[in-house]
Amino acid sequence: MSKNTRSAEFRKVDVDELDDEQYQDDPEEIADSDDSKVQQREQEIKKLMQSGSKVEALKLALKDPPVQNKDNNVVERNYAVVLDVLTGFSIGKKDKDSMQAGVEALSTDELDSLMKYIYRGFARPTENSCEKLLNWHEAAFAVGGLGSIIRVMSARKSV
Amino acid sequence: MPEVYEVVNGPITCHCWNKDRSKLAICPNNNEVHIYAKKSGKWEVEHILTEHGQRVTGMDWAAESDRLVTCAADRNAYVWIYTGSAWKPTLVILRINRAATVVKWSPKENKFAVGSGARCVSICYFEKENDWWVSKHIKKPIRSTVLSLDWHPNNYLLAVGSTDFKARVFSTYTKEIEEKPDSTCWGKKMPFGQCMAEFTTAGGGWVHCVSFSPSGNKLCWVSHDSSISVVDQSKEQDAVVVSVKHTYLPYLACQFLTESSIVAAGYDCYPVLWNHDDNNKLSFINKLDQSEKKAGGGSMSAMNKFKQLDTKATTTSTDTDLESTHQNSITQIVVYSVSQGSADVFSTIGVDGRVAIWACKSLEAAIAGLKFS
Numbered sequence: 001m002s003k004n005t006r007s008a009e010f011r012k013v014d015v016d017e018l019d020d021e022q023y024q025d026d027p028e029e030i031a032d033s034d035d036s037k038v039q040q041r042e043q044e045i046k047k048l049m050q051s052g053s054k055v056e057a058l059k060l061a062l063k064d065p066p067v068q069n070k071d072n073n074v075v076e077r078n079y080a081v082v083l084d085v086l087t088g089f090s091i092g093k094k095d096k097d098s099m100q101a102g103v104e105a106l107s108t109d110e111l112d113s114l115m116k117y118i119y120r121g122f123a124r125p126t127e128n129s130c131e132k133l134l135n136w137h138e139a140a141f142a143v144g145g146l147g148s149i150i151r152v153m154s155a156r157k158s159v
Numbered sequence: 160m161p162e163v164y165e166v167v168n169g170p171i172t173c174h175c176w177n178k179d180r181s182k183l184a185i186c187p188n189n190n191e192v193h194i195y196a197k198k199s200g201k202w203e204v205e206h207i208l209t210e211h212g213q214r215v216t217g218m219d220w221a222a223e224s225d226r227l228v229t230c231a232a233d234r235n236a237y238v239w240i241y242t243g244s245a246w247k248p249t250l251v252i253l254r255i256n257r258a259a260t261v262v263k264w265s266p267k268e269n270k271f272a273v274g275s276g277a278r279c280v281s282i283c284y285f286e287k288e289n290d291w292w293v294s295k296h297i298k299k300p301i302r303s304t305v306l307s308l309d310w311h312p313n314n315y316l317l318a319v320g321s322t323d324f325k326a327r328v329f330s331t332y333t334k335e336i337e338e339k340p341d342s343t344c345w346g347k348k349m350p351f352g353q354c355m356a357e358f359t360t361a362g363g364g365w366v367h368c369v370s371f372s373p374s375g376n377k378l379c380w381v382s383h384d385s386s387i388s389v390v391d392q393s394k395e396q397d398a399v400v401v402s403v404k405h406t407y408l409p410y411l412a413c414q415f416l417t418e419s420s421i422v423a424a425g426y427d428c429y430p431v432l433w434n435h436d437d438n439n440k441l442s443f444i445n446k447l448d449q450s451e452k453k454a455g456g457g458s459m460s461a462m463n464k465f466k467q468l469d470t471k472a473t474t475t476s477t478d479t480d481l482e483s484t485h486q487n488s489i490t491q492i493v494v495y496s497v498s499q500g501s502a503d504v505f506s507t508i509g510v511d512g513r514v515a516i517w518a519c520k521s522l523e524a525a526i527a528g529l530k531f532s
Contacts, residue, residue: 021278023302023323108404112362145406147385154364154384154409156324 025156033066038078045081049088058102061085062113067157079159082117087132099139108144115140115148116159160525161448161484161515164202166195170510172215173491178222180495183514186215192229192239194246202514210237210248217261221268230259230273236283238292251292253281261307267314269336274305280319282331282351297329297352307368311375315340315349318378320366326380326388328355344376344392361386361402364409367425372415373500377435379421381410387423389435401441407431412492416519417501420531422447424489424507428481430517434532445529447522448483487511501531 016022033041041060048057061082066075089099106114118140121133140148172186183195183202192208192215211231218229227246230236234255237248253259257276264271270284273294278301281294303323310317311328314337320326330349332340345355356378360366364384371378376393387410388402410425419437424430429448435441464474471477480486487510495504495516503519519531 112404143406146408147404147406150383150385150409151362151364151404154362156363 028068032068033064033074033078034069035071035074035077037064038066038074038081042077042081045085049085054085054089055102055105057085057088058114059105059110062106062110062117065113065116065159067159075159079117079120082159083121083129086117086121086136087129089132089136091132091135099136100142103136103139103143106143111140111144112148112151112155113159115144115152116155119152120159160521161517163484163516164514165512166202166514167193167512169512170487171490171508171512171514173218174506174508174514175218175220175227175493176495176506177220177225184218184220184227185508185514186218186229187512188214190214190231190233192218192227206246208239208246208248211235213258216259217263217273219262219264219271221264224268226264226268228262228264228271230262230275232258234258234275236262236273236281249292251283251294253283253294254296255279255281257304260305263308263310265310265314265331266312269314270331270333272308272310272317272331274308274319274321276304278303278305278321280305280308280317280329282317282333284333284336286335295333295351297331299352300354300357301327306365309369309371311343311345311371312373313340313343313375316343316345316355316371316375318369318371318380320369320380320382322365324360324363324366324382325357326360326366326369326378327357328378329353330355344395356390356392358388358390358400360384361388361404367409367411368413370413370415370421372418373502374418377415377418379413379415379435381413381423381425383409385409387413387421387433387441389421389441391435391439399439401435401439403433403441403443405443411488411490412507414492414494414502414505416494416503416505416531420444420501422492422505422517424492426488427483428485428488428509429483430489430492430505430507432529432531445526447517447526447529448485449526484515485509485511485513503531 045057167187170188172188174185190211194206195202196205213232215231220227227239236251239246255275255277259273259275261274273281279296279298283292283294286293305321307320315332317329317331330353332349340349360382362384364382366380366382369380377391379389381387386404390400392398408426410423413423419435421433422430432444434444489507489509491508493506494502495506506516523529
């Protein structure tokens with residue numbers, strides 16, 4: 001058989017990307033986070049966690065998720081910050097800094113962001129995060145219900 | 160309690176009633192349309208219409224003119240007229256290159272709208288000179304499949320919900336068959352195809368259903384991100400969209416019953432009542448399905464317990480039926496009867512093949528504290 005000497009590069013072209021009629025998301029004007037903002041937050045959160053105000057730290061960590069940021073490093077860094085806060089909470093139900101208290105202090109949007117981070121954590125499980133994340137999921141589900149999980153799946157922008 | 164009829168053994172895609180509710184037309188998830196008539200308390204098949212080549216996705220029965228319009232995934236729509244013994248179809252040239260998804264007659268029944276996967280809505284009217292149905296397209300700015308339609312009572316405005324996460328209101332003023340519309344709170348100038356308003360969903364999800372209130376001043380839409388939203392356009396400049404991201408599974412259908420009561424239903428398999436008051440507050444009222452718990456799960460004889468333990472490794476009941484009337488998702492809500500401008504009975508169909516008819520008065524009596532205001 002003769003060898004195929006012509007270029008086969010055309011087979012790697014993604015025609016769907018070039019389609020004029022393909023749906024493009026509208027660029028939204030939302031408060032996004034860049035590297036400097038994430039770093040700033042990291043410092044503040046460390047202070048809050050050390051001083052014991054864990055719920056404030058949680059609220060700060062969930063603020064302005066970098067959903068439109070194309071820089072993967074920023075996204076990873078932000079996720080690491082959030083994970084630190086989440087694992088810093090204790091599992092017990094009674095103290096004022098429990099996961100339950102944290103979840104009840106959140107607004108609907110913050111709760112949806114929290115669910116997104118929890119599921120992101122499920123996707124990449126590590127030694128010491130699994131148990132905490134499952135407990136967080138239980139607490140968040142008790143408040144957010146099935147709707148919050150549906151919103152994780154149907155959201156166009158991921159954390 | 161709802162009247163329930165187990166009509167088919169599979170999903171019902173769409174349904175509609177004739178004027179006096181003596182006949183029911185459904186699509187049993189294939190390319191046929193079955194027309195049922197009520198004979199001695201049971202629904203029996205009277206006619207089977209087989210003109211469509213692929214699954215019939217939408218249908219609507221015009222009450223006054225007694226015409227049926229059906230649309231299907233074969234990119235066609237037919238208008239059916241009853242000739243006393245059989246249904247005669249007339250093809251409608253839609254000029255779409257994707258499947259049709261939904262069809263609705265306008266309130267005056269002089270035109271109907273067809274939504275499709277071709278990212279447009281076809282407004283069809285009858286042209287007397289050529290004795291055929293003609294369609295005009297509304298394309299801009301719809302960017303994806305149209306999933307739902309609802310007509311405004313003034314016969315000109317049409318609400319469109321689509322998978323590009325937006326709910327819009329368009330003008331369908333067709334100068335060939337009607338007079339210029341009066342201005343409404345949705346706008347003054349209404350040329351054909353003008354997008355009067357565009358709303359987005361709270362979190363970005365397909366808009367499954369849209370519904371105008373009986374006056375046409377309010378619009379409600381439900382979407383796949385488990386949210387329900389309402390806007391009261393009579394406030395004009397101050398009209399603010401109120402959205403609630405609820406904690407239930409997404410709704411697939413919604414319908415305004417009165418100016419402030421909305422019934423919604425979806426993947427949770429039971430209809431629920433929401434209320435939108437004058438302060439622009441949208442709140443969940445109640446679940447409308449309070450079926451009696453099945454008495455079977457009570458006590459089992461000792462022999463049955465061990466038998467169960469042997470075969471199914473459990474001693475509790477293994478009944479897999481849902482407690483709700485519908486055993487699978489509810490896909491459509493249709494107003495069944497109207498009294499004094501508000502709907503007081505509605506019907507639902509679902510993926511379980513059941514048709515349920517819910518009367519608001521009996522729901523109010525059955526559920527303590529429920530009021531359809």
